[in-house]
Amino acid sequence: MPTTLSVNVNAIAMLRNRRDLPWPSVEALGRLALQAGASGLTVHPRPDQRHIRFTDLPVLRALIDDEFPKAEFNIEGYPSEEFLALCEQTEPEQVTLVPDDPSQATSDHGFDFRATSEWLKPIVARLKKGGMRVSLFADGDGDVEAVKLAKATGADRIELYTGPYGGCFDNPELGAEILERLGKTADAALVEGLDVNAGHDLTVANLPALVKRIPRLAEVSIGHGLTADALEYGMAETVRRFCRACGQKV
Template identity: 45%
Template sequence: MIKLSVNVNKIATLRNSRGGNHPDILDLSQKILDYGAHGITIHPREDERHIRTDDIKPLRDLVTHYNQQTSVSREFNIEGEPSERFLQIILDHKPDQATLVPVKPGEITSDHGFQFPQDSERLQPIVAAIKKAGIRVSIFVEAGVQNLQIAKDLGVDRIEFYTGPFAERFDRNPNDGKAMFTRFDYSAREAISKGLEINAGHDLDHKNLELFRALPGLKEVSIGHRLISQALEWGLEKTIKTYLEVLNGK
């Protein structure tokens, strides 16, 4: 089963655009779990333009209490740059998974992955500290990434494929998306051969997932922008259930 973690950044963006607490990110995150999603993802950026520091503990507690009350296993995933700031967030709130993402000043959204060995030095101490705390580590990479053995040697558990280029091509022409998918397929098989597990995220939706769900070894997709955008038309419950059905070939 491929798991769906819903990134709630866009809910926080809408809330922050007006001030106050509407929409209520905790209430909607509770509903997201009730509707069948397997986890909640956040990316607390330094400028707090969506998730704020004071959102993190309540969301961590929400997922913890949900699991205790329902006897299921839902996960809390925090994304962020390999920095002392982000490491402290991880150590303070102990998510189930920490996803390390390269961040450029002023970027609108994440748009590239780590490279090896170029990024090894800055990743090594952060990965080691997170692993010492008993937390799964995933790192953001692009299809075609080289030297994945280095990532494995750093102690990384999973890679998360940056799927923005795939989604863009699929939008333009599904056949172009299929052609690009072969690069992800090759890289996924390479990752598996190194003992790495696989996540994916960025602009995946109920259309392109019909193809992308076939990626070898795919464990989890983290989806925010397109899922929340679709929910404006369909409603949150229908959107999440549709994504889950597509992911699992129903």
């Protein structure tokens, strides 16, 4: 199956939040993305609501339920009690847990599973009891033991942190090395029975190589690069470009 695309709308919300005005509309641009072929929407509601606001969640939930019932809602964030309650209220199809400190500008590392595996187990169980698929943000460094510990939490998937890979846009040799480490991590996860997602700084240019190295890559979640391209190509055409880069026929 081709890799699916979940459009992260946080950057759209950040632009909206520069003014006390309702545009650009997260709902309207989310609708355009889904109409153009995206398989879902992703949000990362941080405690200070500097991007997505808590009030956006029921709006996007209703958009998917009412107009795109085959699409998925993915909510990512640090598993504080407030975040877990938001997930239980919104009932996304997927929750992606990340080890972010609230002060971080963006996600920039995966979980240290040696230190957090036991802590994550009841959190994963709580979310899965609510019918949500659980994915854990993971460093794609080829650490097989860490992957086994991720599996032991009860999670369904890992999401490979691809920031270092995306950062090698001007250094193809280093990019190839990082890509191979990501691939080895994915290989280990698939052996353990974990599905594999990926996200962070992915672009139309670097996606094809990632999908080729990880042909069973389930989903990519993309916000910054996709939103930047949408300023040039428009949201609908940008989504189609990214879907094609994922190997989809659109």
